[in-house]
Amino acid sequence: MAEWTWAEFLEWLDGCCCRQELPPGSCVEGIVVAAHAGAVTVRLDTGQAVRAQLTAGSYPRPGARVRVCFDGVHHVDQRTLHQPRRPSFTPDDAPDVPRPPSFGTGQRPSDFGMLHVPQTGPDGHPVPQTGTADSFSRVTLDSGEIRRLDVPTLADHQARVLHLATVITGDAVIRDQAPGELLTVNARWWEYALQRGGQWEVELSTQMAGSLVGRRFGILRDRTLSYATGEETGTRDTRTRANGSTLVKFLWRPDASSPLQEPALLRLRAQRVQQTAPLSGTRLEYAIQGLVTLGTAQHWRTVIINQNWYPPVDPDATNEADAWPFALHELRDLPVHSGVPGDPVVYAYSDPVKFAYATDGVSEPTLPQPTGPRWLSPDGRVRIEGPLTADHAHLSDLDTLHVGDSVSIPGPGSWAAYRGAHGQTVLLIEAGGQVTRVDLPPADPPGQAPTVQAVSLATWLSALEIPAQDWVGFARSGPLFSAWPPHEALTRDPELIET
Numbered sequence: 001m002a003e004w005t006w007a008e009f010l011e012w013l014d015g016c017c018c019r020q021e022l023p024p025g026s027c028v029e030g031i032v033v034a035a036h037a038g039a040v041t042v043r044l045d046t047g048q049a050v051r052a053q054l055t056a057g058s059y060p061r062p063g064a065r066v067r068v069c070f071d072g073v074h075h076v077d078q079r080t081l082h083q084p085r086r087p088s089f090t091p092d093d094a095p096d097v098p099r100p101p102s103f104g105t106g107q108r109p110s111d112f113g114m115l116h117v118p119q120t121g122p123d124g125h126p127v128p129q130t131g132t133a134d135s136f137s138r139v140t141l142d143s144g145e146i147r148r149l150d151v152p153t154l155a156d157h158q159a160r161v162l163h164l165a166t167v168i169t170g171d172a173v174i175r176d177q178a179p180g181e182l183l184t185v186n187a188r189w190w191e192y193a194l195q196r197g198g199q200w201e202v203e204l205s206t207q208m209a210g211s212l213v214g215r216r217f218g219i220l221r222d223r224t225l226s227y228a229t230g231e232e233t234g235t236r237d238t239r240t241r242a243n244g245s246t247l248v249k250f251l252w253r254p255d256a257s258s259p260l261q262e263p264a265l266l267r268l269r270a271q272r273v274q275q276t277a278p279l280s281g282t283r284l285e286y287a288i289q290g291l292v293t294l295g296t297a298q299h300w301r302t303v304i305i306n307q308n309w310y311p312p313v314d315p316d317a318t319n320e321a322d323a324w325p326f327a328l329h330e331l332r333d334l335p336v337h338s339g340v341p342g343d344p345v346v347y348a349y350s351d352p353v354k355f356a357y358a359t360d361g362v363s364e365p366t367l368p369q370p371t372g373p374r375w376l377s378p379d380g381r382v383r384i385e386g387p388l389t390a391d392h393a394h395l396s397d398l399d400t401l402h403v404g405d406s407v408s409i410p411g412p413g414s415w416a417a418y419r420g421a422h423g424q425t426v427l428l429i430e431a432g433g434q435v436t437r438v439d440l441p442p443a444d445p446p447g448q449a450p451t452v453q454a455v456s457l458a459t460w461l462s463a464l465e466i467p468a469q470d471w472v473g474f475a476r477s478g479p480l481f482s483a484w485p486p487h488e489a490l491t492r493d494p495e496l497i498e499t
Contacts, residue, residue: 027069032060042068137390141230149225152388154370157378163370164223164232165388171217173360174240178210181356182268182325183245184312185213188357190248200303201260205249209356214242221368239365245358252292252301263290264298268311268325268350272334282336286311289349313350325350374399379443382427386411393474395431403427403438403450414473430473435460 030044039053040060052068060066137149139162154163177183190202216238223234251260269287288303315331317323323330326348335346375384375392384392386399395401395411402408413431427438434454441448461468 027067029065029067032062032064032066034062040066042066044068137392139225139227142228143230145230147225147230149390152390153225153392154372154388155375155392156372158376158380160227160378162225162227163372163388164225164234166219166221166223166367166369168364168367169218169220169236171215174214174216174242176212176214176242178212178356180352181209181211181245181354182312183209183211183213183356183358184248185357186359189309189311190355199252199254199301201251202303203249203251204357205247207247207249209245209247209354209358211245211356211358212242213245213358213360213362214240215360215362216240217365219365219367222370239367241362241365243358243360243362245356248355248357250288250290250303250355252290254294261292263292263301265291265352266355267291267300267352268313269302270326270331270334270348270350271345272331272336274336274339284310284315284331284334288355325353381440381443382417395429401429401431403440406449407438407452409436416474428474430457433457 028044028046028048030042030046030050032040033043033049034041039051041049042052043049050068052066054060137153139147139149141147149162149164151165151167153165156163173185175183175185188204190204217240219237219239220234221237223232225232249262250266251262253260267289269289270284272282272284275281275283285307286309287305289300290303291298292301293299313326313331314322315326317328320328330348334348337343337345369388373383374386374389375382377383381404382402384395384399384401386396389396389399393414393416395409395413395415397410397412399411400408401411401415409429409431411431413429415427415429415431418426418428424442425440427436427440429436429438433456435457436452436454439451441450457471458468461471
């Protein structure tokens, strides 16, 4: 049965008993001629046309055979009898609007990222397009739901799943402070906190410290999306990337004429002072001290630090590990200096410490990605070997399309799948300056070789009267755009027509 034209459809609507009801309790089979929100228009085998409500889980498309039952109030589609055919244009689905030139077909409407007609709508029907098409892939689930995909995929139509790219779900900075080191992350405090004079210099040395700074990334891998259920599964995992740290080098000299020396030890000194108005309460002031040699003796000399500098220490720590390099409660219990000149200042001194510096700007980890054919047909005869992609109609220079063991066509290029007049599957592959038509033989008996014909791309475009500059490859359409299905390219329906 050939698909109706608009004129044939309108002529039939005008001449039939369009709104007659069936006898209550009766059921009649028919062909869906239009799809609506939650309902379909059905041409019954008795010659009538009815608007039938859809039962849960039913999603027939134009061309599908259904059974319609009348309960005395509503006509209800009871059962979809066959796989749907390709969508039809009807007055309900696609108003007659002027359209710019399009080199697509009903199976594969053009989508060149510009204003165009038609586009596949949420229910799978071609609909007018008045805006610019977006770049997202979509997949049509068995329920009819259109699911948008924002990651590349592998399409396995044998297992009826999509393998989705691994994604990062979050990350956190982790600090691994080595014993004896005080790790500062990102803030190069010695470049602005030091009040430089004639005695002290400080620089970032080339000597690596033991501390590490990293980021722990949460990832979701082994992701699959089921056509049948729409369920997405995956495994949560982590990956860690780390940066090493570098020691900060302090140098001292008693006067400008003396050579610089590196202190034998470094430590922190702290004092608690009363804040002045308008601020209230107390605060800690820190300084760095170095043990240097002056004559024949060693002395602690202070690196003058701006008052707003705070080292990475926790004055309120509740355990010794977090309190280091000071003793537990040492800073919390430090007496407040009265502020009166001449009153003694009580200092707290840390253990000897090395200062380490690192950044947390680590690169993202290399993520484990799904492996296998980039695209695999239900019978396994057609497959594409290559990396994950967001556009399965496209063949990159890393892709090779295989048909059985006899046909291998490398990219770059594009491809499309259609259903012929006698039920055979037809592939069109544009690559290497040629357009190759591959007719797949019936699966039974096995072992039959496909029929392959090839012409130059220029010859093919000339025959179709398509300007060479307008050709950008086969357009994206259908579930996953060109990922196949378009369901009509796989449905074993002998009534399907050549496109």
